[in-house]
Amino acid sequence: MKLTLSVIKADIGGFVGHSASHPDVINEASESLSKAKKEGLLIDYHITSCGDDIQLIMTHQQGDESEKIHRLAWDTFVAGTEVAKKLKLYGAGQDLLSDAFAGNVKGMGPGVAEMEFEERKSEPVLIFMADKTSAGAWNMPLYKMFADPFNTIGLVIAPTMHSGFAFKVHDLKEHKKITLNAPEDIYDLLVFIGAPTRFAIKAVFSREADEIAAVTSTERLSLIAQRYVGKDDPVCIVRCQGIFPAVGEVLEPFAAPILVEGWMRGSHMGPLMPVSLQESTPARFDGPPRVVAAGFQLAEGKFIGPRDMFADVSFELARQQANEMADMMRRHGPFEPHRLPLEEMEYTTMPQVAEKLADRFIALD
Numbered sequence: 001m002k003l004t005l006s007v008i009k010a011d012i013g014g015f016v017g018h019s020a021s022h023p024d025v026i027n028e029a030s031e032s033l034s035k036a037k038k039e040g041l042l043i044d045y046h047i048t049s050c051g052d053d054i055q056l057i058m059t060h061q062q063g064d065e066s067e068k069i070h071r072l073a074w075d076t077f078v079a080g081t082e083v084a085k086k087l088k089l090y091g092a093g094q095d096l097l098s099d100a101f102a103g104n105v106k107g108m109g110p111g112v113a114e115m116e117f118e119e120r121k122s123e124p125v126l127i128f129m130a131d132k133t134s135a136g137a138w139n140m141p142l143y144k145m146f147a148d149p150f151n152t153i154g155l156v157i158a159p160t161m162h163s164g165f166a167f168k169v170h171d172l173k174e175h176k177k178i179t180l181n182a183p184e185d186i187y188d189l190l191v192f193i194g195a196p197t198r199f200a201i202k203a204v205f206s207r208e209a210d211e212i213a214a215v216t217s218t219e220r221l222s223l224i225a226q227r228y229v230g231k232d233d234p235v236c237i238v239r240c241q242g243i244f245p246a247v248g249e250v251l252e253p254f255a256a257p258i259l260v261e262g263w264m265r266g267s268h269m270g271p272l273m274p275v276s277l278q279e280s281t282p283a284r285f286d287g288p289p290r291v292v293a294a295g296f297q298l299a300e301g302k303f304i305g306p307r308d309m310f311a312d313v314s315f316e317l318a319r320q321q322a323n324e325m326a327d328m329m330r331r332h333g334p335f336e337p338h339r340l341p342l343e344e345m346e347y348t349t350m351p352q353v354a355e356k357l358a359d360r361f362i363a364l365d
C-alpha cells in the first residue's frame with residue numbers, strides 16, 4: 001500500500017507565554033482533521049503538541065506536497081488561531097506568516113516533513129518533535145543513527161544496512177542541495193552538517209533498497225520572514241527496523257544531550273533535553289530546548305500508538321545531564337558561547353547600539 005505520512009506543525013498560540021499549547025486549540029484542530037478523515041481525504045491522523053507547537057500527524061494517499069493536504073493543514077491552523085485569539089493566548093497565529101493560502105504551506109511559516117512509501121509488512125515509525133530550537137538540531141542525531149557504527153551496530157553486523165545510507169543536505173542560505181553517501185563521503189558530509197545553522201539534513205535513504213528512511217522539516221522562519229518570528233521548532237520522521245536502524249538505535253543519540261541553538265529568544269546555545277510528551281513544556285529561561293519522540297506502528301495507514309518513547313527511565317540520566325549542562329551554560333549569562341554569535345542571534349540591538357555610540361568609537365592607535 002503506497003502511503004504518505006505528513007507531519008505539519010505550527011505555533012499558533014502559547015499557553016502560558018511560549019511554554020505550551022492549549023487543549024481547546026488542540027480540540028479545534030482535532031475536529032478539523034476528524035472531518036477530513038470522515039470525508040476520506042485522510043486515512044488517519046493524530047494530533048499532539050510539543051511545547052507551544054501543534055503537530056498534525058496525518059496519513060493519506062495524496063503524495064508529498066499535496067495541495068489538498070496542505071490546505072487542510074493551513075485551514076486547521078487558521079481555525080485554531082481563532083480559538084487562540086479568543087483565549088488571548090500568547091502570539092496567536094504566530095507562525096502563519098501569510099494572509100492567504102497559496103497552494104503549499106512551505107515558505108508560509110508552518111514546518112513540514114513528509115514521506116511517501118510502500119507500507120511494509122510491519123512499519124514502525126518514530127516522529128521526533130522539538131521545541132525552542134532550529135532545523136539543524138537533527139544533524140548530529142541523524143548522522144549518529146545512519147552513519148556512526150558506535151551508535152548503530154546494525155551498520156556493522158546487519159547485512160541489510162551494511163552498504164550504508166545516502167544523506168540529502170540542504171544549504172538553507174544559498175537554497176541548494178547535495179546528496180552525499182555514507183560511509184565513503186562522511187568527511188565531506190561532516191564539513192557541511194557540522195555547521196547546522198546553515199546546512200540541514202533534509203532526508204536519508206537506504207542505499208541497498210533505495211528507500212526513504214528519514215525526513216525533516218528544514219524551514220527557517222527567520223529566513224522566510226526576514227525578521228525574528230520564533231524558532232523553527234523542527235520535526236523529523238524516521239522509519240525503523242529491518243533495512244533501517246532498530247528503534248533503540250534511532251533513540252540512542254538522544255541519550256547523550258548535545259548543545260543546540262534556540263532557547264530564550266532564539267538566541268542561545270542550550271542542551272537538547274529528551275522528555276516525555278507531557279514534559280514538553282519549556283519553562284526555565286523558556287527552555288531548555290526539548291525533544292519528544294512519538295512511536296507508531298502503521299497498519300494500512302492507521303496509527304497504532306503513540307508510545308511515548310522518551311518517557312522511559314533509561315532517559316532519566318540524559319535529562320539530569322541536560323539540566324546540568326543548562327546550569328553551566330546559564331552561568332555565562334549574556335556572554336558567548338551561551339549567547340549566539342551576533343550574526344546568528346534572532347534578536348539583536350547591536351545595530352541600534354552601534355549607531356548610538358558611533359561618534360564615541362575612535363580608531364585604535
Ligand code: F6R
Pocket residue numbers: 017018091132133230231262263264265266285286
Ligand atoms: C524562543 C521563544 C521565547 C521568546 C521569548 C520572548 O523561541 O519562543 O523564548 O523568544 O519568550 O517572546 P516575545 O518576544 O514574544 O515576548
Ligand code: MG
Pocket residue numbers: 011013014017018052091094230
Ligand atoms: Mg510561541
Ligand code: MG
Pocket residue numbers: 011051052053131132233
Ligand atoms: Mg515553539
